[in-house]
Amino acid sequence: MSANGAAKVEPAPKLIVRDLAVFYDGKKAVGPVSLDIVGQHVTALIGPSGCGKSTFLRSLNRMNELIAGCRVEGTVRLDGDPIYGPGIDPVAVRRRIGMVFQRSNPFPKSIQENVAYGLRIGGVKDAHEIAGRVELALTQAALWEEVRDRLNDSALGLSGGQQQRLCIARALAVEPEVLLMDEPASALDPIATAHIEELINELSANYTVVIVTHNMQQAARVADYTAFFYLGELVEFDRTDVIFTKPSNSRTEDYITGRFG
Amino acid sequence: MIRANTSREHTNREYEQELRRLREQLLLMGAKVEEIIHGSIRALIDRDSTLAEQMIGVDRKINQLEIAIDELCMQVLARRQPVASDLRFLTTALKLVTDLERIGDLGVNICERVLELNGEPPLKPYIDLPNMTREVQEMLHEALDAFVAADVERAQRVIARDKNVDAYYTQIFRELLTYMMEDPRNIFRATRLQSIAKYLERIGDHATNLGELVIFMVKGKDIRHAGKLSDAG
Numbered sequence: 001m002s003a004n005g006a007a008k009v010e011p012a013p014k015l016i017v018r019d020l021a022v023f024y025d026g027k028k029a030v031g032p033v034s035l036d037i038v039g040q041h042v043t044a045l046i047g048p049s050g051c052g053k054s055t056f057l058r059s060l061n062r063m064n065e066l067i068a069g070c071r072v073e074g075t076v077r078l079d080g081d082p083i084y085g086p087g088i089d090p091v092a093v094r095r096r097i098g099m100v101f102q103r104s105n106p107f108p109k110s111i112q113e114n115v116a117y118g119l120r121i122g123g124v125k126d127a128h129e130i131a132g133r134v135e136l137a138l139t140q141a142a143l144w145e146e147v148r149d150r151l152n153d154s155a156l157g158l159s160g161g162q163q164q165r166l167c168i169a170r171a172l173a174v175e176p177e178v179l180l181m182d183e184p185a186s187a188l189d190p191i192a193t194a195h196i197e198e199l200i201n202e203l204s205a206n207y208t209v210v211i212v213t214h215n216m217q218q219a220a221r222v223a224d225y226t227a228f229f230y231l232g233e234l235v236e237f238d239r240t241d242v243i244f245t246k247p248s249n250s251r252t253e254d255y256i257t258g259r260f261g
Numbered sequence: 262m263i264r265a266n267t268s269r270e271h272t273n274r275e276y277e278q279e280l281r282r283l284r285e286q287l288l289l290m291g292a293k294v295e296e297i298i299h300g301s302i303r304a305l306i307d308r309d310s311t312l313a314e315q316m317i318g319v320d321r322k323i324n325q326l327e328i329a330i331d332e333l334c335m336q337v338l339a340r341r342q343p344v345a346s347d348l349r350f351l352t353t354a355l356k357l358v359t360d361l362e363r364i365g366d367l368g369v370n371i372c373e374r375v376l377e378l379n380g381e382p383p384l385k386p387y388i389d390l391p392n393m394t395r396e397v398q399e400m401l402h403e404a405l406d407a408f409v410a411a412d413v414e415r416a417q418r419v420i421a422r423d424k425n426v427d428a429y430y431t432q433i434f435r436e437l438l439t440y441m442m443e444d445p446r447n448i449f450r451a452t453r454l455q456s457i458a459k460y461l462e463r464i465g466d467h468a469t470n471l472g473e474l475v476i477f478m479v480k481g482k483d484i485r486h487a488g489k490l491s492d493a494g
Contacts, residue, residue, distance in 0.1 A: 217342055244344045246481030257347045258271050 014039030014178060014208040015060060020074035022055050022064060030055045032074060033234045035227060037178075042200060042209040044223030044240065046216060048260065051229040053212050057180050060210060061097035062090040078178065095122065098176035102183040104163035106155035106170075111138075111147050114155045114166055118174040133173055140206075141169035142199050161192025168199065172207075179203060181211040185218065197222050216256055220244050228252045276341050283333050283354055284409075287361075290326040291405040293319055294361050297368035298401065298464065302394045305375045305457065306387060313372040313379075323365035330358045346478075353478040357408070360467040360474075364401070367460040367467075374453045374460075384440065384450040390458065393429035396422060397464050404471035411479045419472035426465035433458040 013036035021031030030052035037043050037060075045053040055064065062083060064070045076083045083093045095118075106114050115134040124130055134151070138144040143165040147158070155166055164184060171179060181200070185193040200209055200222045213219050219226050220240060227237040228249070236249040247253045254260055271277040297319045304313035334355050337343060343351050378384075400419050407415035437451040437458075473485050 216344070220344070245348060247345050253345050254269075256344045258273055258276065259269060260272060 011038050011040065013037060014079065015210075016075075016077045016080075017060070018075045018077075020056070020059060020072070020076060022052070022059050023071040023073070024067070025069040026071075028232065030059070030229075030232045035234060035237055037208060037210055038225060039208045040204060040206065041224040042204045042211060042222050043225040043227065044219035045210065045212045045227050045229060046214075046219050046256075047229035047235075048255065049214075052232040053227075053229045054182055056229065056234075057182055057210060057212050058099075060178070060180055061094050061099055063094070063099065065090060095174050096176055097178040097180060098171035098174065099180045099182070100164070100167050100171050100184050103187055104160060104167045106158070106163050106166050108154065108156060110152045111155050111158070111166060112151040115169050115173045118170060122174060133175075134169075137169040137173035138166075140172050140203065141165045142195065142202070143169055159192070161188050161195055164188060164192070164196060165199065168196075168203075172203075176207070178208040178210065181209065183212055183214060186214060193218070216244075228255060230255065273341075276337075279333070279337050279341070280347065280350070283330065283337065283351075286326060286330050286333065287354055287357060288405070288409065290323060290330065290358065290361050291401075291408075293323045293326065294364045294368070295398065295401060295405075297323065297365055298371075298394070298398055301368045301371035301375065302391065304372060305378070306391065308375075308379050308383070310376055310379045313375045316372045317369050320365045320369045323362060327358045327362045330354060349478045349481055353474045356474055357471060360470045364464050364467050367464050370460050371457050374457050378450060378453050381450050384447060384454065389429055389433050389436070390454070390461075393426060393433065393458065393461050396425050396429065397461050397468065400426070400465055400468035401471070404468045404475065407472060407475045408478075411475070413476050413479050416472040416475040416479075420469050423465050423469045426462055430458050430462040 015037035017033060017035045017037070019032040019034055021033070022029050033056060045057060047053045058064045059072050060076060060083075062072075064072055072084060074084075078093070078096060082088065083097070107117060109117070112131075112134055115137050116130050119130055119133060124133070135144060135148075138147060143162060146162060147153075147166075155163065158166060164187075168179075168184070184200075185196045188196065197218065200211065203209055204224070211219075211222065223240045225237065226240045226243040228235045228243065228247075228251075230251055236243065236247055236252040238247070243252065244256065247256065271280075297316050300312055300316040300319065303309065304316065334351055337351060341347075400422050403415055403422075404419045406412070407419060434455055437455050440447045441451045470485075473483075477483050477485075
């Protein structure tokens with residue numbers, strides 16, 4: 001028991017974000033934010049719509065660059081390696097830092113091909129290796145048992161929850177180190193949501209997970225750490241149990257207790 | 262930028278109403294508990310058996326409030342999933358009612374002893390017992406005020422006063438002992454009075470608990486059993 005608060009050993013940060021600011025057409029949307037994302041744990045980003053949490057999430061694997069007029073300042077280091085800078089290939093960054101989106105977006109291909117897609121792009125040609133990694137990814141995404149007999153069926157025939165787990169499997173197939181999830185369960189029913197949340201918990205044993213969610217109870221359930229964003233600023237970052245029992249900032253308190261606006 | 266005190270009300274009005282009702286019920290229960298303590302000691306001093314019996318009726322109301330408040334807390338927990346200060350308020354309310362209900366029971370115990378004593382001639386004039394009661398009543402009142410005002414300092418003052426109550430108890434116990442040693446026929450009445458002093462001492466402990474709960478509610482810091490948990494595990 002560490003009832004009287006014996007010093008807890010904090011795991012090393014996987015991602016170190018320093019003075020990160022994101023601009024759209026010269027107008028600042030987020031930042032500057034400095035934050036450490038702890039490895040093999042789940043970090044949730046919460047905040048009202050438009051607070052910049054998704055923008056921040058996307059800047060962790062350089063997805064913002066795909067948006068015209070977007071500019072990013074500051075640094076993000078993955079195990080010490082900068083992910084921004086001349087000569088750094090964003091595609092290589094995204095291989096190490098994968099992403100799962102709000103709405104499941106399987107390709108109109110078979111289940112097998114959806115998961116294998118990233119591998120093929122990455123140059124894996126051996127059919128045996130692909131089959132093995134597809135199975136592993138589907139197993140990790142807790143979908144293998146449900147689809148093993150119909151790997152060649154269209155992914156679009158899966159239920160919403162299965163499609164989302166397929167997208168997680170697709171992200172896992174290329175063996176990333178960090179998984180970014182943008183509202184991964186917001187379009188799912190409570191049972192499918194429970195599956196995803198359980199999965200997130202299991203994944204955090206091997207992966208570093210950063211999740212954006214509008215559902216505060218979800219953050220409370222799945223995250224080890226929670227960051228509260230408001231109007232483009234990081235207001236508070238702490239252990240989830242602290243955030244949801246005694247936040248230190250009154251704006252965090254107002255938001256999570258529903259006293260906003 | 263939103264300021265700290267811009268709006269302390271919930272966006273959801275119904276939720277706000279529920280919390281307000283919970284607070285009102287707690288205060289009503291607190292008032293009933295104060296009434297029973299006041300009445301039971303009045304009944305002792307005035308040798309008023311009717312009043313003592315009335316106070317036992319007040320306890321029934323306290324018990325009903327305990328159940329109503331528990332139910333309200335369960336509903337809010339289930340439907341609103343409160344967090345942060347709301348969560349601390351809810352869990353505090355759940356514990357607060359337990360302490361208040363116990364105080365009510367102790368008030369009933371005082372009345373029961375009073376009814377027994379009223380069948381006998383008075384043993385002695387009461388001096389310390391009314392003083393002890395006043396101390397306990399003030400602690401209880403201050404603890405409830407501290408709860409309403411979310412006032413940590415006031416709650417701390419309540420906690421500090423418990424040692425006065427303990428001192429009164431020791432004093433009264435010692436005095437009653439001399440009466441008992443003097444004449445065995447005093448024993449029946451002296452032990453009744455000693456019980457009453459013990460009940461008051463327990464009420465002081467419950468008021469102390471209330472103070473500690475208020476501090477937890479406001480600061481999120483548990484000060485119970487300070488420094489006494491080191492061998493717990």
